[in-house]
Amino acid sequence: MDKTASTPQALRRTNLKAVLEVMRDAGAMTGTDLIEATGLTRATVIAVCDDLIRRGWVRELEGERSSGTQKGRPARRFEFNASAGCVLGLDVGLATVTVLVAGLTGQILGRAAERFSKTADEAGRRTTIARTTDRALAEAGLPHSAVLAVGIGLSTAVDRHGNITKGLQLSEHFDIGLQTELWQEHGWPVLLENDANLAALGEHWCGVGAGVDDLAVMLAGERLGTGLLESGRLLHGSNGGAGEVGTLELVDGVGSQDGIARLARHWGTAALAEGKPTLIRDLVGPHTARVSARFVFEAAAKDDPVAQEILERIGRRMARVISLLGTFLNPELVVIGGAVSASATALLPTINAELPRLTGTPPRVAVSELGDAIVATGAVRLALAYVEDNALALTPAGAGQGAGL
Amino acid sequence: MDKTASTPQALRRTNLKAVLEVMRDAGAMTGTDLIEATGLTRATVIAVCDDLIRRGWVRELEGERSSGTQKGRPARRFEFNASAGCVLGLDVGLATVTVLVAGLTGQILGRAAERFSKTADEAGRRTTIARTTDRALAEAGLPHSAVLAVGIGLSTAVDRHGNITKGLQLSEHFDIGLQTELWQEHGWPVLLENDANLAALGEHWCGVGAGVDDLAVMLAGERLGTGLLESGRLLHGSNGGAGEVGTLELVDGVGSQDGIARLARHWGTAALAEGKPTLIRDLVGPHTARVSARFVFEAAAKDDPVAQEILERIGRRMARVISLLGTFLNPELVVIGGAVSASATALLPTINAELPRLTGTPPRVAVSELGDAIVATGAVRLALAYVEDNALALTPAGAGQGAGL
DNA sequence: GAGTTTAAATTTAGACACTAAATCAAATGG
DNA sequence: CCATTTGATTTAGTGTCTAAATTTAAACTC
The missing domain is CATH 1.10.10.10 (Winged helix-like DNA-binding domain superfamily/Winged helix DNA-binding domain)
Structure with missing residues (x-):
């Protein structure tokens, strides 16, 4: 056999x-x-x-x-023939969906994003995803038949065979028939993967981690997930839970599933509640007590001591996770990406100061430059890998090449 | 190119x-x-x-x-033809060298072990290694020419290309010309690897981890090292430092490079110094204040509360490391092996009680049954893998098959 | 402009490895 | 002894590659 x-x-x-x-x-x-x-x-x-x-x-x-x-x-x-077809890279998050359309050498040909309606059920979310995808394809000027593969990043554990893992209590319920129902009519091969893992693929492909084969990417926003690349290969673990540090118990409390954004908001709100004198109050304005992470970073940039103290706490926390990553996996480089990557540079001094205290062999730390597209970029890479592996079995349905004998 | x-x-x-x-x-x-x-x-x-x-x-x-x-x-x-040649598996530790001779299907044909003289320099240790190897080959009744490959496990970081990594401050200096000088005359291919990694290979091959492709093996003795297998492949990280948790800073002090044996000795000695009433004192005897780990385990087995308290502390410590392993790598199974594996069963209850408190997805935990040969067994496996990959390029110099046309 | 030079493409002959089908070989059983 | 059964070998045919000879299409030369 x-x-x-x-x-x-x-x-x-x-x-x-x-x-x-x-x-x-x-x-x-x-x-x-x-x-x-x-x-x-x-x-x-x-x-x-x-x-x-x-x-x-x-x-x-x-x-x-x-x-x-x-x-x-x-x-x-x-x-x-880079236009023998195209691939789709999707980032299906908690609140939004982002779609990239790329040619077979990875050139981005179209993109679209949309927020999910808060009241949408599974079918409703599928409709939003389909609509966003159609918009992106329209922008690229490509028919549905040109799509050779679809990569999708999800905020949930996915094992190495592309199956969503039940029983790992990550954020939300993502098993909404993306493979079975959504594009059934087109017959597209749909590949699922954890979002942090795709972030790692993306960075390895065309980010600050390009060419670094031992790489960890921390996808930090509301959640904190880690994508691990060893010798250029993604690590999944037995249930796709590798790198899912969301449930990591750290020293300084606050809750366990918190990403940078959530921490900044939490501590920022606390500071306001305590009535500390801080620029954060002015930035937030009188209307709301909701402190978004952005305001904390902004205040810190303007030398506000309370905000800077918050950043230091976040930085120390990140350094702790990075040192553990370094100990267990010994990556050459750790990349910080995700929603807060725009402001994450402010954390680097603290992290770099803290790391040598925690481990004798600290990895290099860098901030992603792929911004919001980090997961979708990795999803494109995933789909491209599929096409590359299966090229000779697939039929390119390209944009207008003669099919001579 | x-x-x-x-x-x-x-x-x-x-x-x-x-x-x-x-x-x-x-x-x-x-x-x-x-x-x-x-x-x-x-x-x-x-x-x-x-x-x-x-x-x-x-x-x-x-x-x-x-x-x-x-x-x-x-x-x-x-x-x-399992006797078309043989391979050697060596465990070159700090104090001892262990050699296994195996046929090409892994049957053990000979074995030998020897302690290094404490005063030996590099050349002296090489001599001991060569002598032990010759004894093992003699027991197997095989000539030097039958050896097709040699796998060697070392208590130091080795990268994925089999090179000893400089700059990772592990135990001792192991770069003693094992590849270049030791068996130069025979021209044997010598493959170096970290001992904990080989322990993982060994367990995956024919231990309690047989068939488990996502596996971590904690090699616990004087030192604490971890061998990581993901999807059946060894993880090395960029410098071969993956899993080298020896430098991990844990919550409960005592020093950082400590394995189970060292901890048991340390805490046992402390208990005696404090004058606590404990069986450990009787077992150690009047002559020495040196408490070996064995006495602590023995006393605990006899319901000595002081010894049991020590085991609990060790168990909690192990559970902490295992939970981190589980979080970052999500193995299906964690195997405890090495010098203390004989007594490690006593730690299992504590570990299994502690784990669910630390992580939502605890891995299974088991104790190795390979005993002292765990590293050498993995070294055999490493050498066999080399032979399997290069079979057609190698010339079997077997034990007496006719060389027809 | 005819011939030369140059690099690429094509053709041809030969080698190697496989399949499929026919043939040969070695055992058993009535 | 001969049919049956199963395995080994041979033969013819196909696909793929290399190496070497030949052809092709341009530029250069006189």
Whole structure:
């Protein structure tokens, strides 16, 4: 029952894949380039390319020859067909849904976001997700048939097979038929993954963690989740609970599931209640006692001591989590991302001061620059990985390439 | 520079490997069995087997036919040649070296252990290691030339490429030329790995963690190290420091690098110094104030309250580490192994009582049954993995198979 | 502009590995 | 002894690759 054995056709499949892989991250190439890159013969390379063109994954560039020498017969130029289809990357959060449409090399072609109505039930949320997706596709000018895969980030534990884990008490109920009901008619492959894990994929792909194969990303906002990359691979653990530090019991109380935003609000509100003199009061205004995290960061930036004290407490808390991460996983870099990443730079001095006190081998710490799109970006990467792994089994339904024999 | 492409010969290599893999963990097989298992044609299967026999990895069984039907032409029977060579698994600890000799299916063929002289320098320790290895090989009745690979477990951080990491301040200095100088003359491939990581490999292979792909093994003795297996793969982190919780700062002081044995001794000594009435005193005897961990466990087994209190403190401490492991890595099972594993069962009640208090999703906890050989067993597994990955590139120098055409 | 040079593409011959089907081989059983 | 059964081997055919010879398409040269 093993069926790992090979036939001559498998050979071709291997070479098709090898050539396609090279072309994907090298742009336009000539046959000679591919010989150099793959070690195959010219005859084979050309045959493989023709094969890929017939399948729609590669197109031939007409027109002027490439740079370099001008002598000799002009080389045919082949290019990975980035518009042989597209993928969708979704961030389905508690309150909002964000959709990115990307071409097969990752170019963003469209985007849309929408808030869920607070009264929506499961069907209502599905409708919102479908509508937002359609808007993003419309912006990209692509039909539904162009979509080859969909990656979705959720604020819940997802195991390594893409199944939502029951029994891990994370935030809300996310098992709302995203795979089964939502896009049934289109037959899209839908891949689910934890949002923090996708944040890690995103940072590893095109963020400050690019090229760092041992990476942890703390997705900090209302919640606190961690995405862990070891040797370039995501860690899930037996139930997809790896990195779900939401339930971590820390030294300084306050509750257990709190992300940065929630902490800032909590301590900010407390400071106001105690009647401390602070800029936070002026920023919040007279109308409400609700302190948003933004105001605390803003006040701290203006040298307000109460706000700065709050940031220090948050920073020490983060440093504690980072030191534990460093001890158990020894990442090279820890990236802070999520809703508060815009202001998180203010936490860095405290964190960097605290870390060496907690561990002898502190990791580097950086703040994400992907902003709100961090999870959706990772979702795109997840979908692309699926397409890359299954390219030869999929049928590209591209935007207008002839399907000649 | 990619060279991932394939030639027709690579096809054969793939099939050789597939067949060899099947035969390795299925015992003697007929051609028909292999057809079933691999999906290849009879002609191919036989050709591949003949090829493997010529290379020395497989031998043909003469004599009576296998069970089952007695009709028809008797099938040739092929078997993975477990004595086409052997591997060595070493546990090079602070005070002792342990060597296992194993055949290619993991059968233990010889073993030896020796204490290092306390005054030995690097060369002296190398001599001890070489002598112990020779004794183990002699017990197995195998020549040096039979060794195909050597796995070595060290109490120090080793990165995923098998290099000892400088700058991670673990116990002692282990970079004593094990790869470069020790067995230079034999040309053995020497693979280094952290001891706790090997303990995890060992448990996953043939311990209580057999078949559990998300596994953590706490190697607890004088030191405390953790080996982490996620999805069946070892985690190293960027510097091989993953799981090195030795430097973890815990709540209840006492120092940071302490394993179970050291803690038991420390607290036991303290109790005696305070003059508490305890059985430990009787067990230690009048001659020395040195309390070994064994006495504490023994006293606790005899219902001594002071000793039991010490075990509770140790248990709570372990539970704390396990809960953190569970939070960050979400293993299915945590195994306690190492020097104290014999007595560690006494800690289980405390740990299991404490865990649910610390985390909502506690992992299962078990005690290793591999005893002193836990690291060396993992080292054997490491060496076997190397041989399996490189079988077709290696030359089996087996114990007496004819080298036909 | 005809011939030369150059680099790329294609063709051809040969090798290797596989499948499928026919044939050969070695046992059992009436 | 011969049919039956099962496994091994051979043969013919196909797919894939390499290596070398040949063809093609441009630029360069005189």
